[in-house]
Amino acid sequence: xxxxxxxxxxxxxxxxxxxxxxxxxxxxxxxxxxxxxxxxxxxxxxxxxxxxxxxxxxxxxxxxxxxxxxxxxxxxxxxxxxxxxxxxxxxxxxxxxxxxxxxxxxxxxxxxxxxxxxxxxxxxxxxxxxxxxxxxxxxxxxxxxxxxxxxxxxxxxxxxxxxxxxxxxxxxxxxxxxxxxxxxxxxxxxxxxxxxxxxxxxxxxxxxxxxxxxxxxxxxxxxxxxxxxxxxxxxxxxxxxxxxxxxxxxxxxxxxxxxxxxxxxxxxxxxxxxxxx
Numbered sequence: 686x687x688x689x690x691x692x693x694x695x696x697x698x699x700x701x702x703x704x705x706x707x708x709x710x711x712x713x714x715x716x717x718x719x720x721x722x723x724x725x726x727x728x729x730x731x732x733x734x735x736x737x738x739x740x741x742x743x744x745x746x747x748x749x750x751x752x753x754x755x756x757x758x759x760x761x762x763x764x765x766x767x768x769x770x771x772x773x774x775x776x777x778x779x780x781x782x783x784x785x786x787x788x789x790x791x792x793x794x795x796x797x798x799x800x801x802x803x804x805x806x807x808x809x810x811x812x813x814x815x816x817x818x819x820x821x822x823x824x825x826x827x828x829x830x831x832x833x834x835x836x837x838x839x840x841x842x843x844x845x846x847x848x849x850x851x852x853x854x855x856x857x858x859x860x861x862x863x864x865x866x867x868x869x870x871x872x873x874x875x876x877x878x879x880x881x882x883x884x885x886x887x888x889x890x891x892x893x894x895x896x897x898x899x900x901x902x903x904x905x906x907x908x909x910x911x912x913x914x915x916x917x918x919x920x921x922x923x924x925x926x927x928x929x930x931x932x933x934x935x936x937x938x939x940x941x942x943x944x945x946x947x948x949x950x951x952x953x954x955x956x957x958x959x960x961x962x
Contacts, residue, residue, distance in 0.1 A: 688766075688771075689762065689765060689766045689770060689772075689773065690771065690772045690773070691762070691772075691775055692772055692773070692774050693774075693780065694776070695780075695823045698772065698823055698824060701771070701772045702733050702735070702772065702824075702825070705731070705732035705733040706731045706732045706827045707731045707732070707734075707735055707824060707825065707827055708728070708729075708734050708826060708828045708829070709727065709731075709734075709735045709737070709821075709826035709828065709830070709853075710723045710724050710735075710736045710737075710829070710830050710831075711736075711737045711816075711817060711820050711831075712736060712738055712739075713738070713739065713754065713871070714738040714739075714756055714758060715757050715871040715874075716761045717869050717870075717871060718869055719832060719834070719860070719868075719870070720764070721764055722858060723830050723832055723858050724736060724764075724765065724769065726830050727828065727830040727856075728768065730827075730828045730830070730856070731826070731827055733772065734770050734772075735770070735772045735773075735774055735824050735826065736765050736770045736772075736773050736774070737774040737775070737776075737824065738758065738761055738773060739774075739775065739776055739781065739816070739820070740754050741781075741816040742778065742786060743782075743789075743808075743811070743812035743815055744809050744810075744812030744813045744816065745812070746807075746808050746809065749806075754871070755874060758775070761773075774820070776823070780823075781816065781819050781820075782819075789815070791811050791812075791814075791815045792811065792814035792815045792845060793811065793814075794841050794845075797837070797840065797841055797844065797930055798810035798811065798814075798841060800930065801837050801922060801924055801930070801944070802837050802838075802944065804922075805921050805944065810837075810838070810841055813838055813841070814842065814845050817845070818845065818851070821846075821851055821853055826853055827853070827854065828853065828854045828855075829842075829846075829853050829854070830856045830857075831856070832857070832858050832860060832861075833857045833858060833859055833860050833955070834860040834861075834868045834870065834954065834955070836942060836955045837942070839855070839857050840928075840929060840930055842855055843855045860954070862888065863885075865885040866885055866892070867881075867884050867887070867888055868888065872950045872951070873950070873952075875949055875950040876947060876948060877948060880947045880948040880950075883947055884952060886912055886916030886918055887913070887943055887947075887954050889916075890908075890910075890913050890923070890943060891941055891943060891954060891956040892956075893908040893909055893912045894906070894908050894909040894941045894956070895941070896908065897909075898939075898958040898961060899961040900961055901935065901960060902925050902933055902935070902939075902960060905925055905939075905941060906923055906925055909923050909941060909943065913943075918945050918947065919945065919946075920943055920945040921945060921946070921951070922942070922944050923941070924941070925940070925942075925960075926942065927939060927940065928940055928957070934960070935960050935961065936959075936960060936961070936962035937960065938957060938958070938959055939957070939958055939959065940955055940956070940957060940958075941955060941956050942954075942955040
């Protein structure tokens with residue numbers, strides 16, 4: 686890890702970055718190959734590449750897996766170094782929330798934060814946007830890279846950066862998948878062997894939806910539901926939207942999004958497709 690700088694404070698970040706342009710990848714650690722692809726995607730976008738490792742408490746609701754969320758800091762540093770990261774920002778909770786978790790200023794995600802994932806996890810996106818805004822304030826990146834697997838998050842962060850004039854270009858990186866199509870996620874490690882096999886049906890449902898795209902919205906949703914039903918998976922939602930999470934328009938690009946529990950873990954995935962006119 687020769688040359689990798691670990692910064693815990695804004696002052697240490699400022700010293701490490703100087704006047705260089707900065708590309709940035711925020712993470713909660715437990716890095717896998719999907720994160721590595723984000724880092725590699727971001728590497729040429731700035732003179733300095735910063736990755737953050739911070740398990741953000743405000744995006745977990747009571748009863749979710751904050752305490753058990755995997756924390757693999759030493760292994761994460763190795764992956765960061767191998768991917769060409771210059772600086773890892775690993776702040777304490779007190780650094781990110783100096784007024785405390787309850788009294789902190791927060792970012793309201795607006796109407797788009799109340800649908801899909803926001804309906805299932807009402808406080809989630811407030812916590813996500815709040816911590817991303819704080820990270821942007823500390824790191825001061827020119828470009829930030831996020832994965833398309835968390836598609837609603839990507840749309841909301843783009844909206845926040847634009848509407849709050851944060852001056853950060855938001856770049857989406859395609860979802861990285863296992864050989865059977867399952868989207869890579871830190872939560873995949875919670876799956877048993879049988880659940881892991883079953884979970885592959887989520888991406889299979891997306892592929893079925895894409896194949897049905899020329900036949901229209903009803904056909905897309907029916908095809909996706911059929912695959913999930915065949916795998917004995919009851920989804921939280923199967924939704925078809927436009928790229929900005931509004932109503933899908935026939936003849937134009939659309940987004941098919943799925944969320945489902947397989948055992949205890951709640952998995953999400955999505956894909957682009959074109960609807961028949």
